[in-house]
Amino acid sequence: MSKERSSNFELLRLLCIFGILMMHTFGGIDTSVSLLNTEIHVLVNSIFNMGVTCFILISGYFGIRFDFKKLIRLDLMIIFFTVFGTIAVGNFGIKSLIKSCIPVISRYYWFISCYFFLCFLTPFLNQIPEKLSKENFRKLLAILLLLFSVIPTFGFFEIMQDGGKGLVHMVMIYLLGRYLSLYHNRSHNVHRLLSGLLLSIGFIFLADSSLTFLRGKLYTTFCRDCSIFIIFGSVMVLLLFREIHFHSRFINRAAGNVLAIYVLDGTVQTFLLKWIDLKPYAGSWFLVFPAIGYVLAIMGIACLLNEVRKATIGHLEPWIVDVVNRVVMWGANVVRTVAEKLMAYFLA
CATH class of the missing domain: 1.10.287 (Helix Hairpins)
Structure with a gap:
């Protein structure tokens, strides 16, 4: 089931975490003071909210083999940086300290909690493609996508009430990744994949931009994780990167710090805000450029901190x-x- 991951997918993982941090950065800035930056904000969400879905698609494409010791190692890293971050920012409340000591169970980070629980389910989820025929597997995915993506996208209400930020969505996307690995592992037309991606991004941007303009506040209706357009675009991204073949030890090493970057994002931002504050540039036309540099700085610092951790207490x-x-x-x-x-x- 497992396949060797070349640097194309590791690069995709780095781009995904970059995009997630870009959304977090823009989310902390009042872009409503500038029409241009409001539109850029909508575009950032339209493109980069595919990040989480791409992460899970990659996991499904290669398949997760349950390894309890590996999960313990991951949990130790999360606990270390969560406690470190809680203390570093001076949050000494009992509730905060307790939650930081059990970040997975307390859902301190929704993605990591759901990912952990997904890993516990994969020994059973991996049997679904083995037990079901291709046709029945496709029907299962169609039902899941209808209930938890298509209806929430166009019906403007959700069965799960989580915008796709939950375990049900992860299970669905993981199974979709398994399906792509088993039945769409051939080469695809790059131009068609790129066209599909651009059409998806274009629709999300136009729809959310129109709603934002009409309602007078930022709308993210069509760029939610559960949006069928986000899922479709993420599939296009995965298949596009599968057509790229190269190897880079640097990229592979950096990609190994992706979850540490996610965990350290808030802590690093808290310290960077003492010297770098993007809010005064909310009305500036060049806001996106310092935002990119800001995110790259967060990624670099987080990678460095995790490498230091691995070289010291990691032993x-x-x-x-x-x-x-x-x-x-x-x-x-x-x-x-x-x-x-x-x-x-x-x-x-």
């Missing part, structure tokens, strides 16, 4: 992972034994 991780794994396995066995005895007693 303790194998030992910590082994201890945590043993404790969790022991706890799981105890719970299973108790549950079996209770079921045997009450259901006898």
